[in-house]
Amino acid sequence: MxxxxxxxxxxLGLGAVWWWAVLRLAVAPDAGALEGAVAAGGWGLSLLPVHCVPRGHAAxxxxKAAWRAACGTATRASPRPRSDGGSGLS
Known part of the structure; x- marks a missing residue:
């Protein structure tokens, strides 16, 4: 508990500080780097995928075997080298 x-x-505390920084940037003419850093940092944290789980634990x-079977060999490069060794169209 x-x-x-x-x-x-x-x-709630960090949210209040972030809103203070954003509002201060919007309305105060003397807002500076501190408010900008707090606002940008809070916005950047919202982009993090915090709800991700490892592939094996996801419902x-x-x-890996199922991914290989689904993708097949179409996404893999040809294992045989070209006869001329160049990088042109094959």
Whole structure:
């Protein structure tokens, strides 16, 4: 229970600081680098994929063998070298 309270307190506190920085950038003529850094940092954190899980733990995920079977050999380069060794069209 205490962990949940601390977590919500941190979320609300950091959210309030981020909104303060964004509003200050929007309306205050003397807003500077600190407000810009806080606003950009908060926005950048929103882009992180925090809800991702490893492929093996995801519901309905495919294993490596299933991916190989689904992709086949169409996505792999030809194992045989060209006769002239050049990089032109084959």
């Amino acid at each position: 205490a962990g949940r309270i601390v977590r919500w307190g941190a979320v 309905g995920s495919l294993g």
